[in-house]
Amino acid sequence: MAAQKLDQIKKWVGVRVHPERYRHIRGVVATGRELAARHGLPIDKAELAGWLHDCAKELPRAEALAWIRKSPFKLDEGEKKIPALWHPHAGAAIALIQWKITDAKILEAIRYHTLGKPKMSPLAQAIFIADFIEPGRGFKGLDRVRKAARRNLREAVLLKCSMTVSYLLEKNLEVHGRLLETWKYFLDVKNEK
Numbered sequence: 001m002a003a004q005k006l007d008q009i010k011k012w013v014g015v016r017v018h019p020e021r022y023r024h025i026r027g028v029v030a031t032g033r034e035l036a037a038r039h040g041l042p043i044d045k046a047e048l049a050g051w052l053h054d055c056a057k058e059l060p061r062a063e064a065l066a067w068i069r070k071s072p073f074k075l076d077e078g079e080k081k082i083p084a085l086w087h088p089h090a091g092a093a094i095a096l097i098q099w100k101i102t103d104a105k106i107l108e109a110i111r112y113h114t115l116g117k118p119k120m121s122p123l124a125q126a127i128f129i130a131d132f133i134e135p136g137r138g139f140k141g142l143d144r145v146r147k148a149a150r151r152n153l154r155e156a157v158l159l160k161c162s163m164t165v166s167y168l169l170e171k172n173l174e175v176h177g178r179l180l181e182t183w184k185y186f187l188d189v190k191n192e193k
Contacts, residue, residue: 031133087114118186129160158183
């Protein structure tokens with residue numbers, strides 16, 4: 001992707017999210033680049049997915065749904081009930097429709113950065129983890145995930161899933177089935193070794 005287009009995306013994102021969200025996005029970009037370099041993944045793709053992963057996070061519900069309806073991406077039944085889970089699909093739709101990004105790995109990384117999915121690509125794993133461990137985050141257990149991410153993305157995915165499920169259960173919040181499927185898949189992969 002041309003540097004000029006990336007600059008346009010950065011500016012576009014910058015005027016559509018609050019400064020705090022923009023700092024988070026910049027942190028995800030930096031962390032995604034670092035993880036990509038460490039694990040032999042395309043740094044430019046990680047950077048692009050990082051810039052767009054939360055681009056739809058602050059959209060009004062109707063606008064997020066409009067983007068999703070214009071795209072090939074669909075919400076599952078569980079996501080339909082939890083509007084906080086719409087932004088990954090809307091973000092992927094914006095990447096595809098507005099920015100003409102057709103790379104399946106980048107779109108997957110944007111679309112699954114919140115819940116993950118079984119068999120997600122290493123690039124999607126990197127963005128899934130980067131969203132969780134970027135430098136602006138600070139909560140108990142995060143150092144363990146950061147260390148794991150340096151060694152092995154799959155191990156870090158499993159830790160993120162475990163911590164997220166525990167947090168949601170502790171708060172009496174619904175746990176989406178795909179997060180559990182992601183946890184189970186990466187647990188099985190770990191246990192196969």
